[in-house]
Amino acid sequence: MTERCIAVSTSSQNLPKTLYRKSGKFCDTILVSIFYTKQMKWSAKSNSREHRRFQLERMMLFSDAVFAIVITLMVIEIKVPDIMEVGRLNKEQLYEHLINLLPHLLGYIVSFLMIGLFWIDHHRAFGYVINYDKGLIWNNLFLLMVIGLLPFTAALGAEFGYLTEAFMIYSLNLALIAFINFLLWLKISNPKRNLSTGLENKNLRKFLRMKSFIIACIFLISALMCMSNANFLLWTGRFIFFLIFPAIAILKRAYSIGPSVF
Numbered sequence: 001m002t003e004r005c006i007a008v009s010t011s012s013q014n015l016p017k018t019l020y021r022k023s024g025k026f027c028d029t030i031l032v033s034i035f036y037t038k039q040m041k042w043s044a045k046s047n048s049r050e051h052r053r054f055q056l057e058r059m060m061l062f063s064d065a066v067f068a069i070v071i072t073l074m075v076i077e078i079k080v081p082d083i084m085e086v087g088r089l090n091k092e093q094l095y096e097h098l099i100n101l102l103p104h105l106l107g108y109i110v111s112f113l114m115i116g117l118f119w120i121d122h123h124r125a126f127g128y129v130i131n132y133d134k135g136l137i138w139n140n141l142f143l144l145m146v147i148g149l150l151p152f153t154a155a156l157g158a159e160f161g162y163l164t165e166a167f168m169i170y171s172l173n174l175a176l177i178a179f180i181n182f183l184l185w186l187k188i189s190n191p192k193r194n195l196s197t198g199l200e201n202k203n204l205r206k207f208l209r210m211k212s213f214i215i216a217c218i219f220l221i222s223a224l225m226c227m228s229n230a231n232f233l234l235w236t237g238r239f240i241f242f243l244i245f246p247a248i249a250i251l252k253r254a255y256s257i258g259p260s261v262f
Contacts, residue, residue, distance in 0.1 A: 052130070059140060067119045070150055073151040074151045077108070104159075107154050118147065118177060118181060122181070128199055136188070203256055211251055
C-alpha cells in the first residue's frame with residue numbers, strides 16, 4: 001500500500017489518469033482531495049481578486065459620475081436671455097446680456113480647470129490602487145461631498161464677485177477639496193496599508209503628497225487674503241491660483257520627478 005502511494009504521488013504529470021485507477025483507491029482518494037483542495041484555494045484567491053477589482057471599479061465609476069455631474073451643474077448656471085421677460089432681443093440687448101454673463105463664464109472656466117486638475121489627480125491616484133479599506137472609501141466619499149459643493153460656491157463667487165466674502169467661500173471650498181485629496185494620497189501612498197502598487201519610489205511618494213499639500217495651502221492663502229483690507233492683497237488672492245503650476249514644476253525638480261508625472 002505504501003509503495004502504491006509513493007508511485008502514485010510521484011507521477012504528478014499523469015495525475016488525472018492516475019486519479020481514476022481502479023486499484024489503490026485509498027491513495028487515489030487522498031490525491032483527489034489534495035488536488036481539489038488546491039483548486040478551491042486557487043479559485044478562492046482568484047474570486048477575491050476579482051471582487052476587489054469589481055469594487056474598485058464601482059468606486060471609480062461613481063467618482064467619475066460625480067465629477068461629470070458637478071461640471072454639468074456649473075454650466076447650467078450660464079443662462080440665455082429669457083424671451084418672455086424682455087420680448088424680442090435686438091443686437092444691443094444681446095451684447096449687453098453676454099457682457100453681464102462674463103463673470104459666470106469666467107467662473108465656469110476657472111472652476112472647470114480646477115475640477116479638471118482634481119479629476120486628473122484622482123484618476124492618477126486610483127491608477128495605483130489595487131486594494132481598499134474603510135478609510136479609503138470614506139476619504140473618497142468626503143472628497144466627492146465637498147466637490148459637490150463647487151457649483152454653489154462657484155455661482156456665489158460669480159454672482160457676487162465684488163464681495164470678498166463670496167470669493168473667500170469659493171477659495172475655502174477649493175482648499176477643503178485639496179486638503180481631503182492630500183489625506184487620500186497619504187492613505188494610498190502608505191506602504192503599511194497595502195493599498196497600492198507602483199509607488200515604491202520614495203521620492204515619487206513624497207512628491208505626490210507634497211504636491212497635494214501645497215495646492216491646499218495655496219487655496220487657503222487665497223481665502224485668508226480675502227480677509228485683508230488692503231486692495232493689493234485682495235486682488236493678489238484672486239489670482240494666486242496660478243502659482244499652482246510653477247509650484248508643481250519646482251517640486252518636480254526638487255524630487256527629481258520626470259515630466260510624465262503631473
